[in-house]
Amino acid sequence: MEIMFLSRADIENVLDMKSAIEGVREVYRQKSLGKTAVWPLISYDFEEPRGVMDIKSGCVFGEKVHGLKMLNSFPGNAERGLPVFTGMLMIFDSETGIPQGVMDASFITCMRTGAAGALGASLLARPESRRLFILGAGRQAIFQIAASLLLMPKIDVVRVSDPLDAENARKFAASCRERLRESFGIDASAVSFEAAEDIAAALAESDIAITVTPARSPVIKKEWVKPGLHLSCVGADMPGKEEIEPEIFAGARVFTDDTPQCFRCGELELAAAKGVISEKDVAGELGDVIAGKAAGRTSPDEITIFDATGIATLDLATGKKALELAKAKGLGRYVEL
Amino acid sequence: MEIMFLSRADIENVLDMKSAIEGVREVYRQKSLGKTAVWPLISYDFEEPRGVMDIKSGCVFGEKVHGLKMLNSFPGNAERGLPVFTGMLMIFDSETGIPQGVMDASFITCMRTGAAGALGASLLARPESRRLFILGAGRQAIFQIAASLLLMPKIDVVRVSDPLDAENARKFAASCRERLRESFGIDASAVSFEAAEDIAAALAESDIAITVTPARSPVIKKEWVKPGLHLSCVGADMPGKEEIEPEIFAGARVFTDDTPQCFRCGELELAAAKGVISEKDVAGELGDVIAGKAAGRTSPDEITIFDATGIATLDLATGKKALELAKAKGLGRYVEL
Numbered sequence: 001m002e003i004m005f006l007s008r009a010d011i012e013n014v015l016d017m018k019s020a021i022e023g024v025r026e027v028y029r030q031k032s033l034g035k036t037a038v039w040p041l042i043s044y045d046f047e048e049p050r051g052v053m054d055i056k057s058g059c060v061f062g063e064k065v066h067g068l069k070m071l072n073s074f075p076g077n078a079e080r081g082l083p084v085f086t087g088m089l090m091i092f093d094s095e096t097g098i099p100q101g102v103m104d105a106s107f108i109t110c111m112r113t114g115a116a117g118a119l120g121a122s123l124l125a126r127p128e129s130r131r132l133f134i135l136g137a138g139r140q141a142i143f144q145i146a147a148s149l150l151l152m153p154k155i156d157v158v159r160v161s162d163p164l165d166a167e168n169a170r171k172f173a174a175s176c177r178e179r180l181r182e183s184f185g186i187d188a189s190a191v192s193f194e195a196a197e198d199i200a201a202a203l204a205e206s207d208i209a210i211t212v213t214p215a216r217s218p219v220i221k222k223e224w225v226k227p228g229l230h231l232s233c234v235g236a237d238m239p240g241k242e243e244i245e246p247e248i249f250a251g252a253r254v255f256t257d258d259t260p261q262c263f264r265c266g267e268l269e270l271a272a273a274k275g276v277i278s279e280k281d282v283a284g285e286l287g288d289v290i291a292g293k294a295a296g297r298t299s300p301d302e303i304t305i306f307d308a309t310g311i312a313t314l315d316l317a318t319g320k321k322a323l324e325l326a327k328a329k330g331l332g333r334y335v336e337l
Numbered sequence: 338m339e340i341m342f343l344s345r346a347d348i349e350n351v352l353d354m355k356s357a358i359e360g361v362r363e364v365y366r367q368k369s370l371g372k373t374a375v376w377p378l379i380s381y382d383f384e385e386p387r388g389v390m391d392i393k394s395g396c397v398f399g400e401k402v403h404g405l406k407m408l409n410s411f412p413g414n415a416e417r418g419l420p421v422f423t424g425m426l427m428i429f430d431s432e433t434g435i436p437q438g439v440m441d442a443s444f445i446t447c448m449r450t451g452a453a454g455a456l457g458a459s460l461l462a463r464p465e466s467r468r469l470f471i472l473g474a475g476r477q478a479i480f481q482i483a484a485s486l487l488l489m490p491k492i493d494v495v496r497v498s499d500p501l502d503a504e505n506a507r508k509f510a511a512s513c514r515e516r517l518r519e520s521f522g523i524d525a526s527a528v529s530f531e532a533a534e535d536i537a538a539a540l541a542e543s544d545i546a547i548t549v550t551p552a553r554s555p556v557i558k559k560e561w562v563k564p565g566l567h568l569s570c571v572g573a574d575m576p577g578k579e580e581i582e583p584e585i586f587a588g589a590r591v592f593t594d595d596t597p598q599c600f601r602c603g604e605l606e607l608a609a610a611k612g613v614i615s616e617k618d619v620a621g622e623l624g625d626v627i628a629g630k631a632a633g634r635t636s637p638d639e640i641t642i643f644d645a646t647g648i649a650t651l652d653l654a655t656g657k658k659a660l661e662l663a664k665a666k667g668l669g670r671y672v673e674l
Contacts, residue, residue: 001420005342005439007673042376042394044403051434055405057379057392066381068392068407070427072434083338086435086674090407090425097388097409098423102342102439104674333672336344337423337441 002334004323006103010332014325015111015318017146017184023317024115025290027060028257032287035061036313038258049076056312059094065320066094069105069312089319099337101323105315108322112314114143116257116286117232120306121208122151123289124255124296125230129207130154135199135220135243136213136235137162137172144210144234145176146184149191152208159196159206163219169195200224211235211243211267220244227301233267234308244305246271252303255286255296258311266309339671341660343440347669351662352655354483354521357448360654361456362627364397365594369624372398373650375595386413393649396431402657403431406442406649426656436674438660442652445659449651451480453594453623454569457643458545459488460626461592461633462567466544467491472536472557472580473550473572474499474509481547481571482513483521486528489545496533496543500556506532537561548572548580548604557581564638570604574646581642583608589640592623592633595648603646 006014030036036058043054051074059066071087078084087105092098121129132148132155134141145158158176162169173195180186196202203209203224210232213219222245225231235243249271256262259282263272271277284294286306297304326332343351367373373396380391388411396403408424415421424442429435458466469485469492471478482495495513499506510532517523533539540546540561547569550556559582562568572580586608593599596619600609608614621631623643634641663669 001423005672009673037381039379039381039392040377042379042392044374044376044396046396046431046434049432051431053403053429053434055376055379055392055394059381059383066390068405070405070429070436072429072436074432074434077433077435080433082433082435086338088427088436088439088674090427092390092407092409094383094388095386095411096414096417096419097383097390097411098414098419099407099409099425102425335342335670335672336346337425 001098001337003099003337004101004326004332005335006101006322006326006332008104008107010326011103011107011322014329014331015322017111017115017150019321019325020111020318021115021119021147021151023321024112024119024314027313027317028287029290030060030062031313032285032291032293038312049074058312058316060313060317061094063317063320064094065091065316067091067316069315071105089315091316091319091323101319103319103322108315108318110140110143112318113140113234113310114147116308116314117144117210117234118147118151120232120255120286120308121148121210121230123286124304124306125208126228126297126300128154129230131157131206133196133202133206133209134158134160135163135209135211137169138212140212140234141172142176142179144212146180146186149180149186149188156190157192159194159202161196161199161202163199163213166195166197213243214241215243216240218242218245222247225303227303230304232306232308236267237309238265239269242267242270246274246276248303249277249305252305253297254282254305254307255284255289256282257286257308259285261309262307266307268307338435338674340436340674341438341663341669342672343438343659343663343669345441345444347663348440348444348659351666351668352448352659354448354452354487356658356662357655358452358456358484358488360658361449361452361651364650364654365624366627367397367399368650369622369628369630375649386411395649395653397650397654398431400654400657401431402428402653404428404653406652408442426652428653428656428660438656440656440659445652445655447477447480449655450477450571450647451484453645453651454481454547454571455484455488457569457592457623457645458485458547458567460623461641461643462545463565463634463637465491466567468494468543470533470539470543470546471495471497472500472546472548474506475549477549477571478509479513479516481549483517483523486517486523486525493527494529496531496539498533498536498539500536500550503532503534550580551578552580553577555579555582557585559584562640564640567641569643569645571645573604575602576606579604579607583611583613585640586614586642589642590634591619591642591644592621592626593619594623594645596622598646599644604644
């Protein structure tokens with residue numbers, strides 16, 4: 001019995017953003033139809049040296065895949081010249097239990113997260129949207145932009161702001177076109193990329209905002225949010241994180257990737273704690289829109305919000321796609337089990 | 338960054354039973370000293386086709402190893418010519434979180450289970466014990482015998498009974514000497530191996546009994562158990578399984594590998610449900626004997642019982658040993674992460 005092993009480099013070679021988007025869309029749809037399962041999160045805090053590990057697992061029945069993602073984060077590694085984050089994904093056939101593949105989890109996590117944020121925007125933003133604002137110029141930003149450009153070809157302006165480091169945003173904006181071409185095969189020659197120091201001004205001229213910072217207090221203020229804006233809030237994925245003022249949720253049309261999880265550790269957590277919103281105010285999960293069970297945006301002036309916290313099933317479906325693509329392209333390594 | 342991948346064949350090549358025993362002994366000792374952690378079990382029952390998966394994870398702090406074992410069992414695979422049980426083990430460095438290795442879990446599970454049952458016997462049986470009875474002639478039996486012979490060189494008679502298939506026990510007994518030599522490098526030329534059809538008679542002439550069946554109702558009766566016998570009960574590892582009559586626990590000196598787990602799903606589960614024994618009657622965990630925190634056997638006539646359910650930390654420590662041995666011997670395959 002053989003299984004396939006994929007390194008990060010292998011996955012970068014085989015997995016394209018279009019495939020990742022289709023995988024994420026399908027998982028959301030199946031989730032809405034009750035055809036996915038997420039099993040309890042295991043996590044542990046190491047004290048000496050300090051570190052966190054977590055194990056996320058689940059099943060996508062329609063894709064016949066189950067498995068797990070094991071992530072480790074040890075901040076002290078940086079001083080020792082070692083990677084701070086490492087992760088492994090294991091993919092099993094859920095009709096036989098037989099292992100299909102083992103792979104690096106980092107690139108897959110970035111791809112499915114980019115796909116998720118952009119999918120929320122493409123489903124909920126006004127159809128004529130063409131100006132994208134990205135809050136955060138870190139590791140995730142380029143993935144959000146790549147997926148957004150693929151899903152929303154009308155986009156012709158991308159503004160990027162790094163709330164802590166304006167110079168970083170400038171460098172990032174200057175590199176976007178090249179990175180999109182090299183890493184994603186996307187021709188963005190018709191798109192203008194700008195660093196935005198004044199977030200309020202940038203938002204005033206944007207149709208879509210995607211937030212991908214690790215912020216723990218709101219960066220985007222209610223007063224900056226004009227009617228009709230869509231926000232995909234991607235950064236908040238553990239208790240205590242928030243990127244937008246809770247009051248923005250009041251009156252907005254709100255979708256989640258997984259409602260209980262968003263209230264536990266997403267952007268909704270602190271908004272709910274402040275009493276601005278509760279579960280009954282949520283219009284649905286994004287999968288409900290995809291499955292036709294919930295209407296997305298209902299008017300041009302509505303503010304729509306998609307709170308995305310990340311689900312293990314997205315990694316599994318994306319990992320399975322990577323295995324299939326590697327097989328088709330003759331890449332990856334088979335190892336005897 | 339590279340990690341090591343070990344197939345079952347690699348592990349059979351590098352991992353010897355003495356190393357497995359030392360690994361298990363050390364994990365039990367560290368467990369008694371509070372230096373291990375077992376994280377919550379994740380398990381899931383698939384309905385169509387029927388199957389079970391579980392994820393066991395934990396950490397052995399003294400060995401600087403954490404990780405997980407993912408097991409799948411799909412009975413319908415047999416008809417399709419596929420393995421029913423498959424398992425993967427992932428080993429991480431718990432000082433950096435960096436993955437160290439991925440390997441097949443099946444042989445490691447067998448080795449650490451054999452080491453555990455025999456370690457219980459060597460620590461609790463009368464020192465002069467020389468007659469071993471094995472209930473069950475399935476996959477686990479040879480591992481229990483191999484570890485017992487290594488730990489208790491006085492053993493010169495091994496009797497094996499298969500309560501459902503006497504012929505199987507005969508074949509197994511006839512093959513033992515050869516298998517011990519070939520698979521474990523053990524010279525058992527001075528040991529007699531006998532199939533025992535009459536369990537009562539075999540027990541009457543044994544010092545140690547190790548039970549390794551999947552029985553769901555007691556096979557060994559109270560009246561067959563004479564003073565001074567040691568029993569290692571290894572087969573019961575999930576709710577509903579039991580191999581010995583609950584009454585045998587009354588008055589016996591009882592040890593566990595993990596007390597709460599044994600009452601949840603080990604041989605002790607149904608004995609406790611019958612009211613024969615409760616947690617306060619347990620003398621300790623086997624690690625307490627190893628660490629010098631509890632006395633083992635206190636008299637020659639005492640009946641001692643070791644209830645072993647299996648702990649993820651045993652797999653992790655054994656897997657780490659396999660990685661170290663593979664490195665030292667230049668075996669295994671490094672794959673780029």
